[in-house]
Amino acid sequence: MTRCARGFSLIEVMMATALLAAGMALAFAALSNATRATTAAEVESARNERLRAAQGFLRRQLEGALLLPMEVPRAGEEAPVFEASADHLRLVAPMPGYLSRGGPHVQEFRLVRGAGGLRLEFQHQQLSPEGPIEHERPPEVLLEGIRDARFAVRTLDETGEAGDWQADWETVGRIPRLVRLELEFTEPRARWPDFVAAPRLGQSLPPGAGAGMLSPGDPAPPPETPGPVR
Numbered sequence: 001m002t003r004c005a006r007g008f009s010l011i012e013v014m015m016a017t018a019l020l021a022a023g024m025a026l027a028f029a030a031l032s033n034a035t036r037a038t039t040a041a042e043v044e045s046a047r048n049e050r051l052r053a054a055q056g057f058l059r060r061q062l063e064g065a066l067l068l069p070m071e072v073p074r075a076g077e078e079a080p081v082f083e084a085s086a087d088h089l090r091l092v093a094p095m096p097g098y099l100s101r102g103g104p105h106v107q108e109f110r111l112v113r114g115a116g117g118l119r120l121e122f123q124h125q126q127l128s129p130e131g132p133i134e135h136e137r138p139p140e141v142l143l144e145g146i147r148d149a150r151f152a153v154r155t156l157d158e159t160g161e162a163g164d165w166q167a168d169w170e171t172v173g174r175i176p177r178l179v180r181l182e183l184e185f186t187e188p189r190a191r192w193p194d195f196v197a198a199p200r201l202g203q204s205l206p207p208g209a210g211a212g213m214l215s216p217g218d219p220a221p222p223p224e225t226p227g228p229v230r
Helices: 010-063 200-204
Strands: 082-085 088-094 104-114 117-128 140-154 178-185 195-197
Touching: 010 088, 010 140, 010 195, 082 140, 104 140
Parallel strands: none
Antiparallel strands: 082 088, 088 104, 104 117, 117 140, 140 178, 178 195
């Protein structure tokens, strides 16, 4: 007797196709989730790296602030060596060699409001005996997407105790002992660690010191004549 070959029924084919489609959907979902997680991790890592770089650069420039006037002083007046307000800092410090031709530069950190919120900009001018040279390039954006930010400075009072944090620094010829930047991003996952920098020359000067510093083009004072030996 001849046996008839029996194939798959239509229901079996449909069930196999449905199982295959479900498996492919699960595999695609897993691959898509892994891709999104990898992309989010890369974005988070790049943002944290940029935050660390911005903090490191800001700290290095503030700690290296120099007691040099930012402008050529007028006759009988003293030019400031450090300026600060809630939305900007201005100081003289050396620039990294890969960003300039060396020497002291007038540097400015400014909080500027734009369409996407605040951004932290940096600009520098080379300091010459005639004053700062014109800007060589447009401001560099260090950070953006900022919801709120403010600078503050702190120094010692007349009694040698730590004073209050203040937004404005108008003391001519002196550098504050501490500089703080409080910052919040519009992105909730972006965190700005507490930032406080201590300028080295601000730590080494007692209250009231720092006045009468030489400008970049001033000659050195003549040596004192020693008195008679007794």
